[in-house]
Amino acid sequence: MKEQSLQIPFRARETDVVLEEVHHAQGLDDVIQDDEFRTDAERAADFLATEAAIDQSSEVLEIGAGGESMLVHLAERFGCCGEAVFHSEEYVDFAREILCHRRRRLGIDFRWAPADRLPYPEAGFTHVVGRNAMCGMPDGDRVRAEIYRVLRPWGILACTDFVQSRAEMSPAVRQAVCERLGWPGGPSLPEYRTALERAGFETVLSRDLGDDLVRRFRARAETLRERAERTADPVDRQRILRLASSCALVQAAVEDGEIGWALFIAHKPESGIH
Numbered sequence: 001m002k003e004q005s006l007q008i009p010f011r012a013r014e015t016d017v018v019l020e021e022v023h024h025a026q027g028l029d030d031v032i033q034d035d036e037f038r039t040d041a042e043r044a045a046d047f048l049a050t051e052a053a054i055d056q057s058s059e060v061l062e063i064g065a066g067g068e069s070m071l072v073h074l075a076e077r078f079g080c081c082g083e084a085v086f087h088s089e090e091y092v093d094f095a096r097e098i099l100c101h102r103r104r105r106l107g108i109d110f111r112w113a114p115a116d117r118l119p120y121p122e123a124g125f126t127h128v129v130g131r132n133a134m135c136g137m138p139d140g141d142r143v144r145a146e147i148y149r150v151l152r153p154w155g156i157l158a159c160t161d162f163v164q165s166r167a168e169m170s171p172a173v174r175q176a177v178c179e180r181l182g183w184p185g186g187p188s189l190p191e192y193r194t195a196l197e198r199a200g201f202e203t204v205l206s207r208d209l210g211d212d213l214v215r216r217f218r219a220r221a222e223t224l225r226e227r228a229e230r231t232a233d234p235v236d237r238q239r240i241l242r243l244a245s246s247c248a249l250v251q252a253a254v255e256d257g258e259i260g261w262a263l264f265i266a267h268k269p270e271s272g273i274h
Contacts, residue, residue, distance in 0.1 A: 041131075044160070045070035046077065048129050051205065051265050052158035054078050061085070061125045061150060063115050063143075063159075065133035069095045071108050074129070081107035082125065085115065116142040123152045130159035132261075136183050144199035151268045157201060160209065163189045163260045173258050176249040180217075189262050201266035210254050213261040217251035220244075 048070070054060060056079030062071040064086040071084045072095070086092050095110040113119050116139050128147045137143050147157055162177075164185045169177065177183055187195060193203050224244035231237040253259050 041068040041070050042073045042077075044131055045073040045129075048131075048158045048160075049074055049078050051263070052127055052129070052156045054080055054127055054129075054158075056080060058082070058126045059124070060127045060129060061118075061120070061147075063128065063130035063133040063147070064091060064095070064110075065131055065136075068098060069110065070129060070131060071095075071110075072098055072102070072106070075106040075108045076102065076104075080127075082127075083108060083120075084110045085113040085118065086110065087114065088112065116146055118146045118150055120150045122149050123155075124150050126152055126155050128155070128157045128159075130157075130161075132160055132162060132181075134159065135162045135181075135186055140186070140195065141199065144195060144201075148200050148268055153268055153270045155268045156204075157196070157264070157266045157268075160261065160263050161192065163187060163192055163262050165189075165257045165260045169253070169258050173249060173253040176246040177253065177259060179246050180243075180250050185259075189260060192262065192264065196264065196266045200268065202269055203264065203266045205263070205265040207263040209261040209263055214251050214254050217247045217254070221247040221251065 048054070054074060058078070058080040060071060060074060060080045060082035062069060062074075062082070062084035064084045069084045069086075071082060074080050075082070084095060086095070089112050092110045092112050099106065099108070099110075111119070115134070115137060128151060134140055134143050151157065162181060162183050165188060169185055174185060177185065186192075189206060189208060193206050196203050221244045224240050224247065228237045228240040228244065231240060250259070254261070
């Protein structure tokens with residue numbers, strides 16, 4: 001697979017927490033823009049599709065982390081079919097609402113299902129994709145085993161996830177990471193690769209995306225500070241500044257090598273035996 005520079009604006013579990021907190025304050029809906037979010041999801045889908053060779057013959061399962069589903073864009077742009085699973089009925093309803101507004105019928109659907117107990121038969125999908133979806137799950141080994149099970153021989157897993165670059169995070173960084181990313185910490189990039197191999201995968205590609213994470217959180221913190229300056233209500237202003245502070249702390253943690261973000265492309269062997 002050829003190398004290409006990654007320019008995916010970051011958007012993940014951190015968005016869920018920001019939206020939940022921000023929507024408590026009247027008039028703060030413009031901190032996170034839906035149009036920008038859709039663009040982020042589309043660009044992520046484009047990149048993963050290119051790396052994983054997704055096309056109209058592909059049957060794709062998305063492990064959703066919340067927000068907009070990449071599968072809608074994959075089906076529109078590349079002609080694939082498939083399903084996406086989410087950990088919340090609310091996200092399923094949101095995805096179906098977006099689907100209803102598409103101009104043509106797409107061969108995709110959404111459902112609530114736990115990622116460690118996928119409601120599908122063995123070898124049903126050519127691809128599984130995920131955007132920061134597995135890092136917060138308590139039993140990552142079981143999730144990876146389930147993904148391996150539902151993939152066909154030579155099927156491809158294409159995902160991004162957070163990684164922990166040091167054995168221990170400082171308490172302040174751990175709190176900021178939990179708030180902004182919904183992630184309590186986890187394996188390093190090499191450990192993540194090992195976990196995929198332990199599940200039976202052959203890792204084709206892993207790539208450190210830390211520079212992109214820094215860029216996104218720096219921009220996020222600056223946007224929130226600017227928004228705080230224009231906010232008259234002191235309670236709302238303090239809430240936004242707290243979000244900005246934790247975003248800046250995550251940025252610094254990536255720059256200092258405490259946490260990272262990575263792309264993984266792995267495939268199931270032809271034998272499918274593990």
